[in-house]
Amino acid sequence: MSFVDGVKAAVLLxxxxxxxxxxxxxxxxxxxxxxxxxxxxxxxxxxxxAVVGAVGGFFAGLIVDTATFGQLGLTSLMLTFAGYWIxxxxxxxGRDRAHAPFLSVAVVxxxxxxxxxxxxxxxxxxxxxxxxxxxxxxxxAMNLLLTAPVYALVRRLLRPASRSDLSTEVQxxx
Amino acid sequence: MAPPNRTARVAVLxxxxxxxxxxxPKRGRTALVRRLVLVVLVLLALALLTIxxxxxxxxxxxxxxxxxxxxLRPFQIAAERVAQPFRDVYGYFHGMTTAKSQNEKLRREVKxxxxxxxxxxxxxxxxxxLKRMLRYQEGPTFPNDFRxxxxxxxxxxxxxxxxxxxxxxxxxxxxxxxTPVVTYEGLVGRVTNVGPxxxxxxxxxxxxxxxPAKDLTTGVTGLVRRGTGTSLILDRVPKxxxxxxxxxxxxxxxxxxxxxxxxxxxxxxxxxxxxxxxDNAIFVQVQVAPxxxxxxxxxxxxxxxxxxASKLP
Numbered sequence: 001m002s003f004v005d006g007v008k009a010a011v012l013l014x015x016x017x018x019x020x021x022x023x024x025x026x027x028x029x030x031x032x033x034x035x036x037x038x039x040x041x042x043x044x045x046x047x048x049x050a051v052v053g054a055v056g057g058f059f060a061g062l063i064v065d066t067a068t069f070g071q072l073g074l075t076s077l078m079l080t081f082a083g084y085w086i087x088x089x090x091x092x093x094g095r096d097r098a099h100a101p102f103l104s105v106a107v108v109x110x111x112x113x114x115x116x117x118x119x120x121x122x123x124x125x126x127x128x129x130x131x132x133x134x135x136x137x138x139x140x141a142m143n144l145l146l147t148a149p150v151y152a153l154v155r156r157l158l159r160p161a162s163r164s165d166l167s168t169e170v171q172x173x174x
Numbered sequence: 175m176a177p178p179n180r181t182a183r184v185a186v187l188x189x190x191x192x193x194x195x196x197x198x199p200k201r202g203r204t205a206l207v208r209r210l211v212l213v214v215l216v217l218l219a220l221a222l223l224t225i226x227x228x229x230x231x232x233x234x235x236x237x238x239x240x241x242x243x244x245x246l247r248p249f250q251i252a253a254e255r256v257a258q259p260f261r262d263v264y265g266y267f268h269g270m271t272t273a274k275s276q277n278e279k280l281r282r283e284v285k286x287x288x289x290x291x292x293x294x295x296x297x298x299x300x301x302x303x304l305k306r307m308l309r310y311q312e313g314p315t316f317p318n319d320f321r322x323x324x325x326x327x328x329x330x331x332x333x334x335x336x337x338x339x340x341x342x343x344x345x346x347x348x349x350x351x352x353t354p355v356v357t358y359e360g361l362v363g364r365v366t367n368v369g370p371x372x373x374x375x376x377x378x379x380x381x382x383x384x385x386p387a388k389d390l391t392t393g394v395t396g397l398v399r400r401g402t403g404t405s406l407i408l409d410r411v412p413k414x415x416x417x418x419x420x421x422x423x424x425x426x427x428x429x430x431x432x433x434x435x436x437x438x439x440x441x442x443x444x445x446x447x448x449x450x451x452x453d454n455a456i457f458v459q460v461q462v463a464p465x466x467x468x469x470x471x472x473x474x475x476x477x478x479x480x481x482x483a484s485k486l487p
Contacts, residue, residue, distance in 0.1 A: 061219070065239075066243050067243060071223060072223065073224075074223055076222065077216065077219035077223060123223075
């Protein structure tokens with residue numbers, strides 16, 4: 001990945017994080033909250049791979065935790081895993097598949113919500129499962145609505161990586 | 175993640191291709207770097223999480239977070255300002271669409287609160303009377319061997335021919351026939367008909383009512399009965415007895431245990447308003463102004479005896 005691409009990805013994630021903590025957290029639809037940052041991270045990770053996904057997730061999480069004065073490292077940890085996992089999916093089986101962004105967003109939304117719940121539970125903090133479960137479907141729906149435009153924008157800004165840039169440990173042919 | 179010696183299947187050819195034992199050196203390095211990056215980031219996140227968790231409100235990390243939050247604040251404000259017009263537009267249209275239903279809802283609430291206010295005002299108006307009634311029940315003039323049953327008056331005398339009221343308490347509350355009924359002011363009457371949860375009280379202003387009474391000042395006794403109209407008189411007072419205007423009359427109570435009176439001793443009845451003597455009358459003409467305001471009370475107290483009913487021989 002070039003330096004310019006790195007800067008673009010960083011700016012994208014930074015803007016997404018700021019918009020998320022400033023605006024989107026106030027939008028509650030049937031208990032769900034749209035997660036622009038997660039969708040942007042998924043798009044970046046799918047297009048740029050696991051390393052960029054993990055690093056981007058880590059620093060985006062750091063911005064969120066800092067801006068919200070939350071538990072530092074918590075969102076970073078979850079978004080690092082999310083970025084890495086989606087990056088691996090993009091590098092391997094998800095490559096060139098039209099449904100990959102949507103599938104990734106849907107799955108990661110669920111895993112991210114439960115991951116946060118689990119970490120909060122292990123930290124001995126309040127971990128209300130019922131509101132999370134109640135809001136999971138609206139959150140998925142809103143994130144899926146965001147996926148198409150966000151992925152198109154990210155794809156436009158970050159040109160798809162060449163095959164040689166991506167890992168080919170597992171490659172499905174045909 | 176595939177092992178280095180994994181067999182990759184080529185769909186087109188339908189045959190397997192064995193990778194070289196050493197694998198591609200660049201790919202191996204990439205995988206190592208990738209895993210290393212993940213491990214480092216996860217450890218870093220865990221370290222931050224641990225430090226932040228152990229000292230959430232102090233320490234160097236907290237200061238750094240505070241500085242970072244301050245640095246990010248302008249961006250957040252900018253984002254909020256950019257979003258504000260859209261939020262306002264949304265709020266405007268959302269308000270328009272919900273205004274009608276909100277108006278309807280608010281009208282219902284106003285109606286409900288108005289009814290509740292009326293209810294509370296009516297209840298508040300009863301408080302002084304109930305307080306006085308409570309003071310009477312707890313006071314020294316309340317008769318012994320009786321317990322109070324407070325009841326709301328559900329109907330008042332319809333006219334001069336009916337000197338009865340209906341109260342919202344009956345046999346379920348222990349009320350029986352001839353149970354005396356009072357207010358904190360004085361005697362009202364006695365129960366002449368009992369239902370499970372309602373009773374009919376015949377007032378002392380009824381033509382058939384007669385209450386043995388005693389003048390507290392002079393000790394003169396007589397019968398309080400209905401006079402002309404709905405006024406009361408103290409009847410059967412011989413001319414040689416002295417009764418003065420302003421004397422207080424109370425119920426006489428039982429004089430002979432063999433003939434118990436239905437009214438216990440000491441219930442205030444009224445005050446002597448005038449005393450007249452006539453040459454051709456056998457008794458003194460004593461007019462009585464009752465203490466109980468028969469047209470204004472909302473609730474009364476029935477005096478239910480706590481003594482076991484005496485068996486007839």
